[in-house]
Amino acid sequence: MPRWTLIVALAGGLTLPVSADAAPVLMISIDGLRPLDVIEADQRGVDVPNLRAIMQGGTYSTGVRNSLPTVTYPNHTTLITGVWPAKHGIANNTTFDPERKNMGGWYWYASDIKVPTLWDAVHKAGGKTASLGWPVSVDAPSIDYDIPASWRARIPGDLQLVHALATRGLPEAIKAKSGVDLSQVFSTLPPSDIAKGKMAAALYALYRPQFMTLHLSSLDETEHDTGPGSPESKTDLKLIDGVVGDLVAQARAAEPDLVVVVVSDHGFAKLEHEVDLVQDFVDAGLITVDTKTRKVTAWAAAPWGGASAAVVLKDPNDQAVKAKVKALLDRLTADPANGINRVIDAEEIARMGGTAMASYWVDFKIGYAMGGGMTHISPATEKGTHGWFPDHPEMRASFFASGPGVPRKGAIGEIDQRDIAPTVAAILHVDLPSADGKPLF
Numbered sequence: 001m002p003r004w005t006l007i008v009a010l011a012g013g014l015t016l017p018v019s020a021d022a023a024p025v026l027m028i029s030i031d032g033l034r035p036l037d038v039i040e041a042d043q044r045g046v047d048v049p050n051l052r053a054i055m056q057g058g059t060y061s062t063g064v065r066n067s068l069p070t071v072t073y074p075n076h077t078t079l080i081t082g083v084w085p086a087k088h089g090i091a092n093n094t095t096f097d098p099e100r101k102n103m104g105g106w107y108w109y110a111s112d113i114k115v116p117t118l119w120d121a122v123h124k125a126g127g128k129t130a131s132l133g134w135p136v137s138v139d140a141p142s143i144d145y146d147i148p149a150s151w152r153a154r155i156p157g158d159l160q161l162v163h164a165l166a167t168r169g170l171p172e173a174i175k176a177k178s179g180v181d182l183s184q185v186f187s188t189l190p191p192s193d194i195a196k197g198k199m200a201a202a203l204y205a206l207y208r209p210q211f212m213t214l215h216l217s218s219l220d221e222t223e224h225d226t227g228p229g230s231p232e233s234k235t236d237l238k239l240i241d242g243v244v245g246d247l248v249a250q251a252r253a254a255e256p257d258l259v260v261v262v263v264s265d266h267g268f269a270k271l272e273h274e275v276d277l278v279q280d281f282v283d284a285g286l287i288t289v290d291t292k293t294r295k296v297t298a299w300a301a302a303p304w305g306g307a308s309a310a311v312v313l314k315d316p317n318d319q320a321v322k323a324k325v326k327a328l329l330d331r332l333t334a335d336p337a338n339g340i341n342r343v344i345d346a347e348e349i350a351r352m353g354g355t356a357m358a359s360y361w362v363d364f365k366i367g368y369a370m371g372g373g374m375t376h377i378s379p380a381t382e383k384g385t386h387g388w389f390p391d392h393p394e395m396r397a398s399f400f401a402s403g404p405g406v407p408r409k410g411a412i413g414e415i416d417q418r419d420i421a422p423t424v425a426a427i428l429h430v431d432l433p434s435a436d437g438k439p440l441f
Helices: 049-056 072-081 118-124 158-165 170-178 190-207 218-226 231-254 277-283 319-334 346-352 417-428
Strands: 025-030 063-065 129-132 145-147 211-216 259-263 273-275 287-289 296-299 301-305 308-313 340-345 360-364 368-370 377-379 399-402 414-416
Touching (some): 025 231, 025 417, 049 231, 049 259, 049 399, 072 118, 072 417, 118 129, 118 211, 118 417, 129 190, 145 170, 170 190, 190 211, 190 218, 190 231, 211 231, 218 231, 259 417, 277 287, 277 319, 296 301, 301 319, 308 319, 319 340, 319 360, 340 346, 346 360, 414 417
Parallel strands (some): 025 259, 063 414, 129 145, 129 211, 273 368
Antiparallel strands (some): 273 377, 287 296, 308 360
């Protein structure tokens, strides 16, 4: 049937698309996928034939220069908006909450995104949208079929929350089609990615969305636990490659002209040391902690992050506090044992597209990250992480695309992460004028 010519409701929730030559797009994010694990798969001993086929059949980047900080939620939001966190509003994974009043809350809610998304653009053009597990998608008004990423206490009872946040009736419809229950995708382990792939295939068979986002998260978890390039990470990536191959085959059975875009949010590097930066702020009198409960009771400035850490001032105009913070950061940077690579100020943060909430930003050397242990510098509790400044080559993310309308350009070198959303918009023939990037082809 002709694509995108007239909006007409069909049985089962289908619509006729609104542009004659636009192809539907499936955008799959493999959290923590390092580009060279696909590009140099043979040399690295990685078995990923399906991802290699996507790479060889279209256009790919040798590395995506990504957002500050190089963590999941702000980078995934850049992927669907084409702007840096300073503009889209998703500053980090977790909200800034030094007194822990939000109890570890993340940026789950789409209402926090301050600019139009690809979901908005497709929906505005009359196309159907879908999403499974994509960060910052809770209550997104332009996602027609949505099972968002969300949790609270990380207990089985959270399933009720996810069910309540999902599009009404969608989990039941998918289960009837695929046999996969919502509980099977409620983790970051490899079996959940397998279940997500089956759910996504069922969603295509049922609703044929013009644009769908899917987040596969187990590789990130495995790389944190065992390190990037570990045997366990290679095994997980091989499993994900099978998920992608099965999903693409089944989705193309429903949508033969489907374009597949595989992305990641960040790379990965080995982690060896954790530095208790919070205690440094306590010792400097910038944070006050209850001696019995260890809870923060007051603060003038506080660090926020991991492998890089934003420093937020309660009053950014308080020059005395600002000078005290700068003196502390200068002293910490001067000691090589602290593993600090560099510290940037608000002007440089703005140039890098980081949140305006931060007055300073600390970037650790690869191998070091902010943490807390029995001593000021402790052995890391994880073997790998991300979050360092995006100019570290280890943090480069991935982009592979193939399908109708995608030229077989092969490698196009490094790209700006902001270019991905306008590229997808061009494939879909929808407008995303707020994006700062440009289409790649």
